[in-house]
Amino acid sequence: MLVISCIKQVPDTTQVKIDPVTNTLIRDGIPFIINPYDAHALEESLRLKDRYRVRTVALSMGPPNTVSTLRKACALGVDEAILLSDRCFGGADTLATSKVLSAAIERLAQKEEVGIVFCGKQTIDGDTAQVGPGIASRLGFSQLTLVDRIESVDLVRKRIKVRRKLEGRHEIVEAPLPVMITVVRELNRPRYPVVAMRLAAEDKEIKVWDNSILKLDVETVGLKGSPTWVSKIFSPQRDQGEIIGDGLGDPDGTAGLLLEKLLAKELLAL
Amino acid sequence: MVFQQTAFIVIFAVSAISFIFSCYQRLQLIAIGAPENRFDSPWTRLLGMFIYAFAQKRVLKRPYGVNHLVLFWAFLVLLLANGEFLLEGLIPGATLAAVLPATPYHVLTALFDIVSLVALISVVFAFARRIFFPPEYLKNDYAKPASGEALLILGMIATLMIAFFLLNGAHMALGQTDQWRPVSAAIAGLIYGLPVDTLQGLAKVAWWVHALVLLAFMNFLPRSKHMHILTAIPNCYFRSLEKPNTQPKEAFTKGARYGVSSVDQFSWKDLLDSLTCTECGRCQDLCPAHNTGKPLNPRRIVHDIKLNLLRNGPILSVSYKGDMPLIGRATDGTISEEAIWSCTTCGACTSVCPVLIEQMPKIVKLRRHLVQEKVQFPEELLSLFENMEQRSNPWGIAPSERTKWSTLLGDRTFKPGETEYLFFVGCAGAFDSRNKQVTVALATILDCAGVSWGILGKDELCCGDSVRRLGNEYVFDRMARENVALLKERQVTRIVTQCPHCFSTLKNDYRQYGLEIEVIHHSELIAELLKSGRLKPSKNLNQGRVVFHDSCYLGRHNDTYDAPRAVLTMVSGGQPGELGRNRENGFCCGAGGGRMWMEEQTGSRINLERVKEAIRQEPDTLCVSCPYCMTMMDDGLKDLGMADRVRVKDIAEVTAEALGH
Structure with missing residues (x-):
């Protein structure tokens, strides 16, 4: 069985500033990190690998430099890392992004049964929390969001029971596999890589799937396939405090x- | 007579073979260690060997060391006498008298006699000390001062001396010798007149006692802590010529092992160290962790390595795995993880050890294994490691905030070819709100003196001190490479730092990465500027009673004790007061070795112990020269409710105040 984690490379937002004149993000020299919620998604897939010996794949859509983030995932122990990268995927909103990710998952599912897809509950740059649910809807998977604990996994009966962290309460729910799960930070504590794995990851092959492989209608992906458009980004003015x-x-x-x-x-x- | 001689030849041959075999076994144990080049600079090494082994420089740092020096030299002199004794036992008539003229020979025998008496007195002192007034540091959970082993050795030496006097005394009483032996002559005087048979019998018994005890002593050495008699001299020769905190680099190639998890991964010198430990307890006496109830005792670490080596060594020479873990639940021969993480890398153990054992670097090697192969470390270090990798500072603050402290000073960017000094601000100096004041003070001082200086601004990276001491060598390696490349690209030739950790790392550790530039700590630079008159303290600010706390990385690790004191003397109008433990014997604040970023849950707090020591001097101003020390002393004073009575200040702040700022 295959357990997939979808991860996104994001700018380290604590270091991002907004240009007050052009109202755009100043990305110069800002280091990229793995979206923190996705790090927990990745970690959970690795825990399942440790426990049930499932195969793990890390999936990411992004520009070619996303390879470095996928390499970190390899250093942590994923069996395979695939980058979905094509010029026509660029500028995508959540709808178009979930389309590309779903296509890749479907492609993986042709060869191997996909059991669980883990996503972070949201990214720290977009904060929409829509991509995970988008994937679940497109693929017809069960959808469990905001999970902070995996109660039990039964790979034979193909059922999973999780705890969802909601405002002021928890909810324990069970669902049949395949399932898409979005995770919150309380779920686990991401591991730290051992040096041997880091070195091994340095020249591990990161597969790149472009649209010649996924063969999606270019009108439905990237900027063209995105109904959302950003009219303006600005830093809200804060009034001066006083003592x-x-x-x-x-x-x-x-x-x-x-x-x-x-x-x-x-x-x-x- | 012939029977006796034959018997002796047989006994001698057996014990000589047994001795050589024991030594060979020990050598084989050392040889399973990893290679390490300690064969360079023979003249420097010889000189050091003379200073530390023969002149016993460090032994003499404690008053009782005189007794050891006396015993050591008596031993060297009597080596000749005992050689003669054994040779004569094997070949009758083969004495030094056969090759030396009468007078020098008589002088020599007289010397042997007097030295034997001195040795005997020394042994009596040693007995008395161990039994009646043992110092606290001789006590330990695995050895007591008056241990059977210690008393047996002392007893053997005493027996040798007494038998020697009786033997020579009997010979003299029998009129068989005309040698000059004042002590033996006195014995002869006592037994003169006894029947000839009795005297002959006494001589024979004394001879055999001497011979057998001597051979037993020789065979006992390699199997006891007195192995140091054989290993201490070579151990001093093969000492580290590097600063003790500069751990060797690791090569990050595929398939390599990182750090030490099995005793054979230690270098041969580490293993020689373990067989050299005399169990004198000086390291334990100074160790901040041991003194505050942590499970770490540097002496115990070395002892456990030895026990592990004795048990696993023979197995490891034929198999890849020993049967006693090196790291695990603390037992004889196994070191606990908590002990490994308790070290502040203050270097007190390495700097006090009379035989130059390198305890602290061994602990870092064990940490390297835990971090890099096992990912087993106190959980609070996870965010530290990630912050270091992600944002190149321990707190994970955005690098763009590095220059916030300098906003009022305008653009002070280092310009290659124009600026003289790179002011390497350091993470604490750039981000810690209290320490930023020190940074501003130093900037002001440099401006007052007209020193040309600049900063790297938001391009500055963490030096990596904490990650290296914590054993995360892989991350340190990458940080060091980046830093060295950056410093070379900016054509930096002189660096001034306000943090002893940056200072020591840039100066000592980066040399392994090919960076050979002048690195100076602000205490040295300020002292120089004051001495040359470029800084003129105008105000005589009343700082009250000033005391100075030594930073380990400035003092012990880099031998800079005088500069900060000189600065304080020049700017505060008098010599600073000293804490009880100071300079080489200074007591760590508790933050070195990455301990700054870890919880301190066992025992009492190191910083409180130090602050209490400082308060005993009734200071108004407690001066430091390190950001970590400042945080720890500040926190300690707050905990004790003394923060409004004693101020903690960096020497740069005191200087800036004296300059009118």
Whole structure:
């Protein structure tokens, strides 16, 4: 059985700044990282590999430099890494992205039964949380989002039971395989690579599938296949803060001042 | 007579063969170690051997060491006497008298006699010390000061001396010799007049006792801690000529092993070290981890390596796997992971060891295995390692924030060919809010002195000190390569740092990567600028009573003890006070060796122990010269509720204040 993790290479957003004039991301010299949620998806696939000896594949759509992120996945222990890269895939929104990823998963499924597809719950650059569900819908897989614990996996009966982390509560659900699971950070703690694996990953073959292999209608992928368009990116202006009163000398009085201010702004009501 | 001689020849032959065989066995054990070149610079090595082994420089650092020096030299002199004794036993008449003229021979025999007495007195002292007033550091969970082994050896030496006097005394009383032997003559005086038979019998018994104890002693050596008598001298010869903190590089080729998980992966010198340990306990006495109740004891580490070697060595020479784990649940011969992670790499053990054993680098080798092959390390290190790889600083702060401290100073970018000094700010200096003040202070000082300086700004990378000490050599290797390439590309020739860890790493570790440039710590540069008059402290700021805490990486690792003290003397109007343990004996703040990024859960806290020591001096200002020390001392004072009574300041801050800033 095949367990797939979909991972995305994203700019290290703590280091990204927005150009105030052009309203675009300043990406110069910004290092790329694996989308943190996807690192947990990858880790879970590796845990299943350790436990059930399933085969693992890491899948990523992106520009050619995404190879370095896939190499990191190899260093952590995936059996195969495939990059989906073609000029016509570029500029894709979540709809078009899920189309390409689904096509690749279908292609893998022709040779080997796909049991589980892991995705991070969302990326830290787009924050839409739509690609995973998009894949599940397209492939007709069960869809389990926001998973923070795998309760049990039964590869014979082909069922999986997971815990979903929802606001203020947990939900335990069971679903038949194949399944698409999006994961949250609480699910696991990603491993650290051993040196021998890092060295082995250095010249491991990363397969590149372009559209000559996936053979998708170019009108349905990339920018052309994306109904979403971004009209503007901007940094919201934040009002300057102020220091009121003398917190050290007169904490009670200062707390009073703060209360008055909050009441005046109708942020608190008596 | 013939029977006696034959008997002796047989006994001698058996014990000589047994001795040679034991030594050969030990040599074979050492030979299973990994290769390491310790054969370079023979003259430097010979000189060191003379200083440390023959002149016993480090032994003498403690008053009782004098007794050891006396015993050692008595031993060397008496080696000749005992050689003569054995030879004469084998071939009657083969004495030094046969080759030496009468007078020199008489002088020599007199010397033997006096030296034997001195040795006997020395042994009595040693007995008394071990039994009646043993120092705390001789005690240990695996050895006690008055151990059977220690007393047996001392007893043997004493017996040898007494038998020697009785033998010569009896000969003299019998009038059989005209040698000058003042002590033996006194014995002869006591027994003079006894029947000839009795005297002859006494001489014979004394001779046999001397002969048998001597041969037993010789055979006991290789099987006990007194092996050091044979190994200490070569161990001093083969000492590390590198700074002890500069661990050897690892080669990252496929199929290689990283670090040490089995005793045969240690270098042969590491194994020689383990057979050289005298169990004197000095390393344990100074170790900050041991002193605060952690499971690490450097002496125990070396001892466990020895036990593991004795057990696994013979197996490993025929098989690839020993039957006693080197790392695991702490038992005799097995080192616990917690002990391995407790080390602050302060280097106190390596710098105090009289026979130059390198304890700390062995711990780093064990860490290398745990990190690089096992991925077994305290969990808090995971984010450190990732931050280092991802953002090249321990906190994972965006590199673009590196220059925030300098916003008021304008563009201070290092310009190749124009700027003289690269100010390597370091991660703490760039990101830690308290330490940024030190960075600004140093920048101000450099400006005041008119020094041409610049920074790499957001291009600066972490030097990698913590990851290297933590055994993550692979990541360090990549960081070092990047840094060296960057420094070469910017044509940097002189670097000043405010962090002793950056300082030591750039100066010592990067030499392994082909970087040979001048690296100077701010304490040295400020001292130089003050001495040459380029800095003129105008204000006599009252810092109150100033005391100075040594940074391990500045002091012990780089022998810079005087510069920071000189700075403080010149800018605070008087010599700084000293803490109880200072300079070579300084006590770590607890943050070195990557411990800065780890929890300290066992025992008491190292920084509290140090801060309490500082408070005993009743200081107003506790001066440091390292960002880690500053954090640890600050935290310690806060924990003790003393933060408003004692200020922690870097020497650069005190200097900047004296300059009116």
